[in-house]
Each structure stands twice: as structure tokens, then as C-alpha cells.
Amino acid sequence: MVLTRFQTSKTSSQDEEGIHEDDNCPICMDKFTNKKQLKCKHEFCEECLEQAVSSMGPICPVCKDVFGPIEGDQPDGKMSWKSVRYSLPGFPDYGTIEIDYNIPSGIQMEKHPNPGRTYSGISRTAYLPDNKEGNDVLCLLKKAFDQKLIFTIGMSRTTGLDDQVIWNDIHHKTSTGGGPENVGYPDPNYLSRVREELKAKGIK
Incomplete structure (x- = not known):
């Protein structure tokens, strides 16, 4: 520009x-x-x-x-997805999109917090309703992944360990149920919230 x-x-x-x-x-x-x-x-x-x-x-x-365009410091990895038949709470008329992320362990580069040190990789599965809005969000998440914005390297809030691959402020539903407190559905405002988080990183 x-x-x-x-x-x-x-x-x-x-x-x-x-x-x-x-x-x-x-x-x-x-x-x-x-x-x-x-x-x-x-x-x-x-x-x-x-x-x-x-x-x-x-x-x-x-x-x-x-x-x-913003490019993050997400390490190299793979993102894949598939459609499955079961429904998520709150979306009884639709199937589900399962997204799989796999970031292998590796060595930190200059753009990372501790260049030259190893980092621990991560595998995560996230879920979206298989409707129009869910597929729109999937496309945005794919764009964010390609721009290395989904994950970063830092301290895990769960384990307290440093040099871990962690989420990078774009929230995902990693459970199918249990509601927001369990990172799952039903959560009627989730899709609009995650679109705003993506928009804040220039993904729209």
C-alpha cells in the first residue's frame, strides 16, 4: 500500500x-x-x-x-479439516467441522522469544458448526493460519512451562459441549466474537 x-x-x-x-x-x-x-x-x-x-x-x-497484511511468528505446521455428521449444541440442524492443527517441535528462530532454544509442539482439534457462518469462519481461520497468526511461542497458561506452542488470541472451541466455561458449545455469540478477533489481526 x-x-x-x-x-x-x-x-x-x-x-x-x-x-x-x-x-x-x-x-x-x-x-x-x-x-x-x-x-x-x-x-x-x-x-x-x-x-x-x-x-x-x-x-x-x-x-x-x-x-x-500481518504475519505472525507461528512455527511451521499443518492445518486440516473434515465434515462429520454429529451436531454441536446450539446447531441441531447442521453437522460439524473438525479442524486439526499439528505444530511439530523445533528450534526457535530469531523472531521467537528465545532464538536457538527448542520449543515443544502441539496438536489441537477445534470445532465449528457446518453451516454458512461456520464455513466462513473456517476460511478466515485458514487465512490466519497461512499468515502464521493462530499460534505463537510462549508460556503455557495450563502448565506454566515456557517455550511452548500456544494459542495466539484467536479463540477456538476445543470441546463440543460444556458451554463457554469449558471452551465448548453452546455459545451463541462465539462465531461473531471470533470474527472480531480475526478482524483485529487484519483477517476479514
Whole structure:
């Protein structure tokens, strides 16, 4: 995406003496240097924006709008899925999509928390209703997986062990029943929530 220059002109000496807040970069809080404007209309110094993108990815530092593809640090692995006949609680008229993730153990790279150290892999199964909305979410999850956003490496909340492959803030239903407290169904708002989580990472 091309970032365009946005130019302004001062209309009075008062403006020159007291710079308007909009004439300051929200990152460095100083006058703009090579001002760049994003599609969300927020503006930054070119160097400040480049540093923000380097650390956060293509996300506006002010409003968090995503202006380019985000790639995570998920280790290499496989994602597969299949349709099965049984229904999930809350979706009695539909079958179920079973999603299988397999991330083998390996060595951490420079982008990971502890480069050169080993990490423990993971195998997980998640579930979606086999209806239109469920298949739409499946397509979004596949896109997120391809952009390495589903998993990351860190400390397991379950075991407390470090250097583990863990979920990366895109919630999955890993149980077919038991409700939200057991990471399962029924949960009538789950599909809309996970779409919002995906949208926050630029997946839509």
C-alpha cells in the first residue's frame, strides 16, 4: 500500500507560535518530518511510522486499524479439516467441522522469544458448526493460519512451562459441549466474537 504525503499550510502567526495538536506526530509528539497519512487518516512522521510498523506490524498506532497484511511468528505446521455428521449444541440442524492443527517441535528462530532454544509442539482439534457462518469462519481461520497468526511461542497458561506452542488470541472451541466455561458449545455469540478477533489481526 502506498502511503501518501499530506500537506498543510499555516494561516496565521498565532498558528506558528502555538502549533495545533494536529500538526504534531502522535508518536514523537514533535513537528512532523516527512508526514505520512494512513487510510484511517491518522498521520505520522515517516521514520516514526516505520519504527511502529517494525515492532507492531501494519497497524495504526492510534486507532489500531490494519493497513496491510500481518504475519505472525507461528512455527511451521499443518492445518486440516473434515465434515462429520454429529451436531454441536446450539446447531441441531447442521453437522460439524473438525479442524486439526499439528505444530511439530523445533528450534526457535530469531523472531521467537528465545532464538536457538527448542520449543515443544502441539496438536489441537477445534470445532465449528457446518453451516454458512461456520464455513466462513473456517476460511478466515485458514487465512490466519497461512499468515502464521493462530499460534505463537510462549508460556503455557495450563502448565506454566515456557517455550511452548500456544494459542495466539484467536479463540477456538476445543470441546463440543460444556458451554463457554469449558471452551465448548453452546455459545451463541462465539462465531461473531471470533470474527472480531480475526478482524483485529487484519483477517476479514
